[in-house]
Amino acid sequence: MQDLLYFSQQLINGLTIGSTYALIAIGYTMVYGIIGMINFAHGEIYMIGAYTALIAITGLAALGIAWLPLILIVALLCAMIVSSSMGWAVERVAYRPVRGRHRLIPLISAIGMSIFLQNYVHLAQGSRNIGFPALIDGGFNFGSGDGFQMSLSYMQITIFITTLICMTALSLFISRSRTGRACRAVSQDLGMASLLGIDTNRIISATFVIGAALAAVAGLLLGMYYGSVDPLFGFIAGLKAFTAAVLGGIGSIPGAMLGGLILGVAESMTSGYLSGEYKDVISFSLLILILLFKPTGLLGKPEVEKI
């Protein structure tokens, strides 16, 4: 019984973290699916979302507004707007001019952008980590009084529900709306789509904006969950989310969701049963092993190299 509770606790923690990884991973996978580049600066966009949300929360608190749903919604909207604008601007400045060149050139440009954004926030907000207020606390407890208690906090429930809403909305958008259909067309064949009258530049911008908005949601959620933010907060999370995207099969949106959940559970099992320090090693090893043995991931389509 004790073991089962402990195991379920790790599972819940893993699914919580994993669902936020999935939100960030969407940004990687959509961009990769359409223009075939790794948006290295995506983790930084997520970090900027977390910072904006914190600024909005603190600002509202200073104004004396205490109604929780209003605070959360305003913070979420602010974070999404700033992050999406950032995503749009990054694509415009750093990726569009180098699109279609040799593969390494956009990647180096993206690394430069990532360093730039990290230091932009570092200079504006300082390098120390700043506490993020726990707006949603409390939760359910299971288990007998003296043994191990399993807890499911309201925060974790919020994360699940928000992720679920975002993912459903995204799936509907991609499968039903006109823009979503254009997105799928562009990811299948960019040249053909533009011949058929789709404004491909606009669609590519749209994918960056959508990815950035979802990353901002993850920024707010994870900021509250971990309780602090700092300018380097995006780098490791971005790498993890990229791992999740690759694990699920890069370019595939359901794959990103699945990959995020698997990675989150793998990580929390490692820190629950082995040691917390090695959880990063596990996720990087997982990344390396997948790329070596099944580079298409779990749900990805094999890439055929044409000569």
Next chain:
Amino acid sequence: MAAYNFRHALFCAIITLIISYPIIGFNLEAQGIKVTLTGADASTLTMVLLAAVIVFLFQLFRENILGALRSIPSPLPEAKKEPMAENRRAKIESWVLTGIVVLALFWPFFVSRGSVDLATLVLIYIMLALGLNVVVGLAGLLDLGYVAFYAVGAYTFALLSQYTGISFWLALPIGALLAALFGLVLGFPVLRLRGDYLAIVTLGFGEIIRILLNNWTTLTGGPNGIGGIPDPTLFGMEFGRRVKEEGNTSFHETFGIAYSGEHKVIFLYLIALVLAVFTALVIRRFMRMPVGRAWEALREDEIAARSLGLSRTAVKLSAFTIGAFFAGFAGTVFASKQGFISPESFVFLESAIILAIVVLGGMGSQIGVVLAAIAVTILPELAREFSEYRMLIFGAAMVLMMVWRPQGLMPMRRIHIELKKQE
């Protein structure tokens, strides 16, 4: 068209405001667990507004501005000049380079200790950048975990000296060979991956090595690092005031001169200089050997190169291993210079700086990479008030370089023949 331009410019200006005002315009301050928000001062806000106005005007008159920029004649009237004969140019180049090396040999005796120390660091970066240049510039493999091999070199020397009391001169080849072995072993499975996946996997390897160094406390001392790494000796002569090891003599007593801390600094500089020149010469040779040609051939067109019978794995692996070898070299010198190493010195940012040097200098070009290493290391020291902007400028420079001049400031030049235009 004008209306569209205006709308677009306005949109860009608003986006500029959105992405800069919330982050720059408010400062979060943590006091204990409480976080407060303060507005930035008026001058910062003016800057934000000014940035938006500049973006607006630039986007509005984009065509005119770009047209004007294009009509400015290039300051380098290279194109009109008759190209210098190839062997004459090579001769002049080799004389100039020899002159610079001789100058660099005598220079430390006339300047302050601080600048010699800085110059040693520059030389270490030159070694690293030259090594990475083989991997990224010549073979076209983006290695984001290059700092791992640097760490292997440094930790090899530190650990061996701690446990077996090995000397610098023995550790130098061992460290480099061990780093090369690491490159070989890590490279073997990953090299069949495509460009951008390779970059991420090497990044993962770099992080794994750093995390292991950080957590394997019994061997590496964890975050506390390893101290007391010995200085190099000159034929068994030590540079300290007193001799640490039995059987050694000290440098100042042998030559009958007064003890000075500068001897050691200058000696380290000279070692680094000799090793950097050695690195440059060896890699220069490699570039002209069949294997060097194969690196470039594979970078330019993998399918064509393979169909001509080049083994992809062997060629890529050789580049990876040679790059790792020189990183191990640089690591050993670094450990000896600092006397203390910890995982802090081997973070991803370090890899990014070395990559920035290679990219700025011009991928594949040795002279460009050396100049970029000097500039990237020395400029932040000269302009100390800007040093906190260093990484910001690096990032921006990498993006701008890729957009405008992906071949770098001093692109690589090959011996080639140009056909004369028919009259």
